[in-house]
Amino acid sequence: MTKSADQEHAPPSSSFPAYVFEGPAQVAIRTRTDDQPRYVDTRLPVWTWYDGGVVLKIDWAALDLTPEFNEIAKGFMAYALEKYAPQTAFMFARTLVYLSSTDLARYFPWDCQNLIAELNGFKQSRQNLIGFRRLYRWGVGRGISGFDKNTYLIVKNTKSGRVDPYQRIFLSQSGLDLDEEIRLLKRIDRDIPRDDWSEVQLNIMLHLSFELGPRSIQFHSLDVADFEVIETDGREKYYTLWLPMAKKVGQRRPERRPRKITARLGDKIKQHVSEIQRRFGNGCEPMFVSRTGGRLSVIEIGADLKYELREAGIDKPNQVTMLLRHHLGQGLADQGSPADVIAELLGHNSTVPAQAYVTATPNIARIKEKALGKSPAFQRIMRSLLTGEVVQRRDTTPEREVRGVIDTQYIGDIGACALPIHTHCPYNPVYACYTCKKFHPFADGRHEQVREALQRETQRFIDTAEHAGDLSHNRPLAQHQATILAVSATIERCQQHQKDGADDAV
Structure with missing residues (x-):
């Protein structure tokens, strides 16, 4: 047998x-x-x-x-x-x-x-x-x-034969080009009739993708109760989304972390919540719903966002929420944010994917700097968008003033932060302020001192990089160069502000 x-x-x-x-x-x-x-x-x-x-x-x-x-x-x-x-x-x-x-x-x-x-x-x-x-x-x-x-x-000990999922981020910068971002912002800012609530909902999802980069499952899991509005005594409103994170082992329900959103997006969500509760009742729990009042599935959310991106003139492979998520992560890295900060803001359970953004090649940033830096129109745009409006020191309370250390030197008297007092900012003070809309530079602030300190620290980076033979791909060096450009733009803007004030006085 x-x-x-x-x-x-x-x-x-x-x-x-x-x-x-x-x-x-x-x-x-x-x-x-x-x-x-x-x-x-x-x-x-x-x-x-x-x-x-x-x-x-x-x-x-x-x-x-x-x-x-x-x-x-x-x-x-x-x-x-x-x-x-x-x-x-x-x-x-x-x-x-x-x-x-x-x-x-x-x-x-x-x-x-x-x-x-x-x-x-x-x-x-x-x-x-x-x-x-x-x-x-x-x-x-x-x-x-x-x-x-x-x-x-x-x-x-057996290793997979496939490419690491984050390798494509390591090999190239991910996200949108400048012209694509401009088209996306135009799509977000377009006027939509208020009675077309489903179109407004799509616009909110696109806007939220641009600001926070949530995954489709996070959109799906958002409830109306996750939206929070805080109104101060001065009638100012601050909006927060308690965004559901990826589940960790041992958690019965996903953790929710507070994420600040702009007033413009907050106003949209507030009106949207009122509209869906009017249509489907106050017991409507989901933030994003179908025309019958049910919670949108991740498949529907992905299809809707893909449609919005195409309507904005952005035609890239796999253009769903991950595209804007990568764009946010790469943008944070380009501004000098460390991997742990990026991981926290994107809700990663480790710094591995965030490290991919930080170590992405800075060559594209240098090309943009050379090409766009010669454009007067781009220079005007940068001067107006890098920070908030220029203010006077006398109009600011001491609690809002920004202070920090650059190159072991304490620096203050540069500007004020528009965040609520005692609010913890996740970014590194002074280094990140000159590319933040919440930062209001003082017209007579010590911005030259900031630039000089950054230049000294940059020289130390250059010396260290040359010694290590890693000058061409030194990301801290590229980040400092970008920050120095932003400080220089702020100095020009403050000088123009003081000149305009002097002309008005005459």
């Missing part, structure tokens, strides 16, 4: 009893919103859950797995649904679908050499490899027969 191919692959049977899934009938999942099911029924042949308004499922009958491993897979999926985000659990489900197409699906326990051979297939997909690694680690951790630590170390 000859052995079948499956019998040849299979190792000797174990004396330990086979694993049987005896998990709960309903597994609690990590929901993002209150209007989606919170449990997965494990008694059904198809497990179904929801995320971002999209149905996710795994059909056990469609998987070609051995009965024993099918039980193991159910145990792993129940664990994944309870511990990880819904989309992460679905990634693991796709790993099981791929596994069912391999020889590993036809027998269990697995022979080590055959498993190693099959790893080449898993290496073609980074997500499949991660899913299989988590599956094997879960099996080892629970002492399930057929999983061993030595084989897990081999699986753990």
Whole structure:
């Protein structure tokens, strides 16, 4: 009698009893919103859950797995649904679908050499490899027969053959060109009839993408209750969005972090909330809704933003929320923001993607500087947009004055910050002020002292970079050069302001 191919692959049977899934009938999942099911029924042949308004499922009958491993897979999926985000659990489900197409699906326990051979297939997909690694680690951790630590170390050390997801950011600057940004701002600022609430909603989503760069799932998860308006005694209004972040392991619901938005965007959202509650009732919870009052799905949000970008004349591959998100991240890096600040503002759980923006080549910035710096029109635009309006020192309270240290030298008397008193600014004082609209430079401020200190610090960067042989791609040097240009533009603007004041006095 000859052995079948499956019998040849299979190792000797174990004396330990086979694993049987005896998990709960309903597994609690990590929901993002209150209007989606919170449990997965494990008694059904198809497990179904929801995320971002999209149905996710795994059909056990469609998987070609051995009965024993099918039980193991159910145990792993129940664990994944309870511990990880819904989309992460679905990634693991796709790993099981791929596994069912391999020889590993036809027998269990697995022979080590055959498993190693099959790893080449898993290496073609980074997500499949991660899913299989988590599956094997879960099996080892629970002492399930057929999983061993030595084989897990081999699986753990296997690297994906695909390109790192952030490599394309490392290799080039991401985002919009100057002319594209101008067209986008025109699209955001266009007049829209107030009775066309759905068009207003699209405009708000585009505007919000430009200011905060949220992902589609963050748009989907936003509720009306996440919008906050603070009115001061002086009748000034400040708007805050409590933006839902990506879920971390151990969190039942996504963390919400406060993000300041401009008054222009805040006014739009305030009117939009009033309109959708008038149409769909005060109990309407979602911030962005369909024409029937339901929460917009991530697919609908992506399609809407893609449409808005095309209408703005921006035609790039994958032009959804990630394009403006990359544009925001690269813009923060170009202004000198460190990786940890960028990671915080974009809601990353690590500084790896933020570091990609910081280390992107500065060549494009130098080309723009040379090309645009010769344009008088561009110089006028920069002088008017870099900071807020020029003010007099006597009109500012001491609490609002900006002070900081450059090149170990304390510098003050340069301007005032328009943020509410005692508000923590995430940027580095003085360094970032000259490219911030919240900064109001003093007409007679010590801006020359700031420029001289920056020039001294820049020279130290040059000396260090030349010694290390890394002058051409020294990002701090490029950032300091951009800041010096901004300070110089502010000095010219203040001089013009004082000259205009003197002429008015005559």
